[in-house]
Each structure stands twice: as structure tokens, then as C-alpha cells.
Amino acid sequence: MPALQNILITGAEGFIGSHLVEALVAQGRRVRAMALYNSFGHYGWLDTLAPATRARIDLVMGDVRDAASVRQAMQGCDAVMHLAALVAIPYSYTAPSSYVDTNVTGTLHVLQAARDLELRKVVHTSTSEVYGSAQIIPIPETHPLLAQSPYAASKIGADQMAYSYYCAFGTPVATARPFNTYGPRQSLRAVLPCIMLQALSAAPRLRLGALAPTRDFNFVTDTVAGLIAILDSDKAVGETIHLGSGHEISIGDAVRLVAEITGKPLEIEAEPARLRPAASEVGRLVCDPAKACALLGWQSSLAGREGLKEGLTRSLEWFANPDNRSHYHDAQRYVV
Incomplete structure (x- = not known):
């Protein structure tokens, strides 16, 4: 215990x-x-x-x-x-x-x-x-x-x-x-739920900010x-x-991965409201997880591209459920 x-x-x-x-x-x-x-x-x-x-x-x-x-x-x-x-x-x-x-x-x-x-x-x-x-x-x-x-x-x-x-x-x-x-329950202010909900739309057309920044999801x-x-x-x-996982992916490549999972072509248009001021945009984040592994024996179970694909698949299944989407007052903006 x-x-x-x-x-x-x-x-x-x-x-x-x-x-x-x-x-x-x-x-x-x-x-x-x-x-x-x-x-x-x-x-x-x-x-x-x-x-x-x-x-x-x-x-x-x-x-x-x-x-x-x-x-x-x-x-x-x-x-x-x-x-x-x-x-x-x-x-x-x-x-x-x-x-x-x-x-x-x-x-x-x-x-x-x-x-x-x-x-x-x-x-x-x-x-x-x-x-x-x-x-x-x-x-x-x-x-x-x-x-x-x-x-x-x-x-x-x-x-x-x-x-x-x-x-x-x-x-x-x-x-x-x-x-x-x-993952499930994440705010729609975050980029991956924003991508996933829009991808679930009958006629997906993604409104996003910068696509070049990379993240460790x-x-x-x-x-x-x-x-x-x-x-x-x-x-x-x-x-x-x-x-962190130690795996880096750009926002644009994350969109392509979601498109691969859903089997839908995803068209992207810029949404100025989602752009940060130029000097405030963080261009690249990728973790060195060695300390957590050495000190705690912890490592990501869903690392790399395939791990991210599995996590996105689970998340898409959760967001696809109308009962789950009902907790977001602005979900209808994305899924039509």
C-alpha cells in the first residue's frame, strides 16, 4: 500500500x-x-x-x-x-x-x-x-x-x-x-481537441492558427x-x-495524422484569433524524458508516432460521443 x-x-x-x-x-x-x-x-x-x-x-x-x-x-x-x-x-x-x-x-x-x-x-x-x-x-x-x-x-x-x-x-x-x-475532457482552447472536433464535422474545414510549431504530446x-x-x-x-515522450510533431503533421485516422481529407484555413503575437509564439518543444526514467522508472506508454496515433484514436472516439460533447457549450461551432 x-x-x-x-x-x-x-x-x-x-x-x-x-x-x-x-x-x-x-x-x-x-x-x-x-x-x-x-x-x-x-x-x-x-x-x-x-x-x-x-x-x-x-x-x-x-x-x-x-x-x-x-x-x-x-x-x-x-x-x-x-x-x-x-x-x-x-x-x-x-x-x-x-x-x-x-x-x-x-x-x-x-x-x-x-x-x-x-x-x-x-x-x-x-x-x-x-x-x-x-x-x-x-x-x-x-x-x-x-x-x-x-x-x-x-x-x-x-x-x-x-x-x-x-x-x-x-x-x-x-x-x-x-x-x-x-485526451478526453481537454478544453477546446487546446489545439488537438480543436482539430479533432472539426475533423468530426460532416464537412471538415479546419480553422487553426500556426501550423509550423512543434510539440511533444x-x-x-x-x-x-x-x-x-x-x-x-x-x-x-x-x-x-x-x-514527456521525447517525440516531436508539428501542428500541421498532427492534422495529417488525424486525417489518416478519420479517413477524411482535412482542409485548413487560418483563423487569426488563434495566432499568438509573433514574438510570443513558442516554435519548438520536445522533451528529454531521461530523468523521469532514471529517477522514477516512468516513461510514456504511448510514445512516438504510433503511440500518438493510438492516443488520438482514443480521444476521437471520446469526442465523437454526443453525450461527451454536450459538456462543451461551444462544441456546435466545430461539429455541424
Whole structure:
């Protein structure tokens, strides 16, 4: 039985968070799922989980921007897995201060509560966007940090706050740095769901931004397995660890792969709203996963082109289900 049994997950209602909740509950752990407070009483994707799974979750509402609600949610826990964040890059151009409030100050509140309550582990979730366009290929954990968006800057601030608590106070912090996670429940603001939903249309004509940038895409269950491996490893404390496949593909080639899976010719037209400012576009991201393999024994189960094809096939099957699409208020924009 894993040593850490009582786990708080912030951002539990989101894409990766909800999958993480499912995985930890399946392992028999006691999960307290913290979702952002809202007046509708909605728990995001947690509302869609199987009743047997939901019955085993301690659901709480709060806000990482509020130190008191974080501390209250953390009471009685062995560890916290911190996923709560504002992540949409385009919105960070519009409301950058909200990213600092949530991503930097929110992380500070999680760290301080964990320190005061003497938790045995903090898993802080970063992002590959902190590197900007790759200067070293593949990207190691020692790659320089270069924020090309307010979102990336806020995540660098959060990462450094986490590391400072490890150095200054001995807080048992480990930082997970996933590359581009994809799969069921992902927001339509992300490029792969956007491609897949449009590909499912009766007359597919894709509206996309830049096609040349490359990414290292990882299926959500692989990212979740990596997060849990970091949670359970004493060797991860004080470390930043990549979760990525080491496989690089351009957005344009991802479109062609989806076309291959669906058997449909996909016509592309530029959508200016999806283009980043030129100096803010991250041109290339590809992970060096060697540290995760050496330290944790973790590696992507769906790596390479064939692994990505399998993950996209599973994702397309999920998005093809009208019941799943009904949770997206703007899905009709893509599937007609």
C-alpha cells in the first residue's frame, strides 16, 4: 500500500485533475478534491465521474487565491498535488494580473499551508511553456527559462516559489513539468481537441492558427501516471522532473495524422484569433524524458508516432460521443 494515503488535489475539477482523481481513487487512496467555488454548485469534470467513484471523493470548494480555504482543505492530508492554475495562454494577454494572483500567489498559499501543517509531500505542477522556444534539443530540465507569455511568466514564478520553499524551509516539494497533455475532457482552447472536433464535422474545414510549431504530446493517462510516480518517490523531493515522450510533431503533421485516422481529407484555413503575437509564439518543444526514467522508472506508454496515433484514436472516439460533447457549450461551432 502506498505510504501517502490522504491526498488533496487542487484544480481537481479540470482536465488532468479529474483523471488524477480517478486514478488515485482506483488505487484505494482517500482523495479530497478541491474545486474552484462557483454559485452553481458545479464540480467541473468531477460531475461526470462514475457514481461509485464520486462516492469515494471528499468534494470541497475553495480558491487557491484565498489562504484560509487552502489551509482548511489541507487539514488531515498527507500530501497535496497542486494543479489549480489559469492555463489559457490567449487570456493571459488580456488579464495578466489574474495569472499572477492564481498561479503565483495561489501556489504560495499551497506551499505555506503545507509547511505549517507539516505535509509529507507537495507535488507542484509546472508546464513546458516556461522554456519558450527550445534552445537545446531535446529539452533537459536544466534548459534556461524564458517566458514568452504572461502565462509562462506566472508559471516560472510559481516554480521558483516552490523551489524556494524546498531550499529555505525544507518543505518536501517536487515539481512535475508535463509537456503537452491531451485526451478526453481537454478544453477546446487546446489545439488537438480543436482539430479533432472539426475533423468530426460532416464537412471538415479546419480553422487553426500556426501550423509550423512543434510539440511533444502526451496522453493524459501517461501524465497522470507520472504525477503519481513523483508523489510516491522520495527521490523526487527537491527535483524538477519532465513528463514527456521525447517525440516531436508539428501542428500541421498532427492534422495529417488525424486525417489518416478519420479517413477524411482535412482542409485548413487560418483563423487569426488563434495566432499568438509573433514574438510570443513558442516554435519548438520536445522533451528529454531521461530523468523521469532514471529517477522514477516512468516513461510514456504511448510514445512516438504510433503511440500518438493510438492516443488520438482514443480521444476521437471520446469526442465523437454526443453525450461527451454536450459538456462543451461551444462544441456546435466545430461539429455541424
